[in-house]
Amino acid sequence: MKIFKLITYLLITIPGLVIAQNATGTIFEDKNGNGKLDSNEAGIPNVAVTNGENVVLTDKKGKYKLQASNDFIISVIKPSGYDYPVNENNLPLFYYNHKPKGSPDLKYEGVEATSDLPRKLDFPLIKNDDEKENFSALIFGDPQVYNEDQVSYFEKGLVSQVNKNENILFGISLGDLVGNNLDLFNPYIQVIKKIELPWYNVLGNHDLNFDVDRDEHSDETFEKFFGPSNYAFNYGKVHFIVLDDILYPDPRDNKGYWGGFREDQLNFIENDLKHVPKDHLIVLSFHIPLSEPNGDAFRNEDRQRLFEILKDFPNTLSLSAHTHIQKQDFFNKDDGWHGENPHHHFNVGTTSGDWYSGKLNDNGIPVSTMRDGTPKGYAVINFKDNKYTIDYQVAGESKDYKMQIFSPRVVAKDQNTKAGIYVNYFMGSENDKVEYRIDDGSWSVMKYVEDYDPSYVAMVYEWDLTEELFSGRRPSNPIKSKHLWRAKIPTKLAEGVHTIEVKVEDMFGRIFTQTHEYRIVPQDK
Structure with a gap:
């Protein structure tokens, strides 16, 4: 009775007080593909689940419990040997966005208000006994469509020419999906779904809600279309981490943006990697490169904290786009990297090339070669066990054009x-x-x-x-x-x-x- 009176008193006297609550549910094998936990379907043990900062493993019955709040996304970190279900647009379904008040009032619409936190949040996974440890992934840098004409250029000049084979399991776009006009998210999605692969998306600086005063709210419209901007998943012996590395507004002067991570994001990476075997390959995907020589583009202490978190993982690769050129960086001990071998950072060339510039080809598509002479195109990363090779595929050319x-x-x-x-x-x-x-x-x-x-x-x-x-x-x-x-x-x-x-x-x-x-x-x- 005393505890009840105390809680009642606190709720009355402290407006806005949030009593701690938990999100609970089961990660289960969806045998019939209906998305519901049926009586004949079992939970999957040892699956990682996150609220965006904390990460827990399901118990032997596939159950989890995570701290919740009034604005959070819970997402499942897909284990190897399972697939996420996807929606009609080939976007993976792996998250629940809990936002009872909805997104703030913004120029571009965010997430609608949700109901109270469901008593159970169950997530389906689909067993894939044929998943290979040798596989490939498509990597797109900056589609960055500013208008419907450029959506057409992206489709006809690149997506329609993608060389796809059975070894390619999914794709990732490394941010700047659009060019400031967030109404183009759906046209972008309608183009990318034609590749007919599960597709993961990274937040770019041109995908932000600019009319916000807190970095945590800069991805509200992105969340509406794609879910969390920080998440992870596994294929074979490769662990993928997708991150928003854009601090907006720039904490130095509240103008523009800066490359880096918030504390909760770095905590997420650290908590996530506690559940990943040390011999697995860690692949990080974000938008802004970890380092650019001619400018203060990335907050040094965040890069250093990331390197500290990764120090016990000998196999790592990071991917970025943003610059509309192509470049290989290798970080060593002089750069703050702790590993015996340098850390490879691949700044991927862009699918928009030089922002859809240049002469039009016979199909009316801009040639759009990048400023460093790299033709527009996309990368293909080939994974074998915990190793990788990378190819760059020039749009409209044979795979031998290197x-x-x-x-x-x-x-x-x-x-x-x-x-x-x-x-x-x-x-x-x-x-x-x-x-x-x-x-x-x-x-x-x-x-x-x-x-x-x-x-x-x-x-x-x-x-x-x-x-x-x-x-x-x-x-x-x-x-x-x-x-x-x-x-x-x-x-x-x-x-x-x-x-x-x-x-x-x-x-x-x-x-x-x-x-x-x-x-x-x-x-x-």
């Missing part, structure tokens, strides 16, 4: 020239070995350079030199590429056509080759 070779088309015989052979190996870094030879001659090593890709430079300045306007929009100015090599071009050879053959040995030990031709002609007197 590099762009540039050289003069014609040079004068026996005349010295400052022109050279350039190779832009799109997935490259200075750690790769690039060689070339002429006409089956001996191989010579090419020099890694950080310079402007001459193929892209020529493409851009064609717009400035034309006497007639092109269809489309002028591309962005070039920036120095992080995956470019150079060599001298031989002129003291016989007159006629000569073949340049380039050989790349990449970071995974794979060999790729490509050829290019140029002509040697006599010098006019």
